[in-house]
Amino acid sequence: MSSERPSPQPASAFARAVRDAREQAGLSPDELARQIRLQPSAYAAIERGEGEVDLELIVSIAGALELSASELIGRSGL
16 A cells, blocks of 8 residues: 555646635735636636636736746646
8 A cells, every 4th residue: 555645636736726825925816817817716716726727827927916927837736
C-alpha cells in the first residue's frame, strides 16, 4: 500500500493557488477581475475551479498578481 497522497484535480489546485495569491496580494476578486478585463462572474468561476483557463489568461492573472505564469502554476503543484 502506497503512502503517496493523490494529487488534487488540476482545476481545483489552480483555483486554490490563484485565490491564495490574490489574497496575499490584497486584492478582492472584483479588483483582480477588473485588472485582467474579465467579468467578475467569469473570474469567480475560475476561483471555484469551474472556469475555462487558457495560457493567455494564466499569464494575465499572474501578471496582475506580480508573479510569473510558471510561478503561479507551480504554486498549484501541477
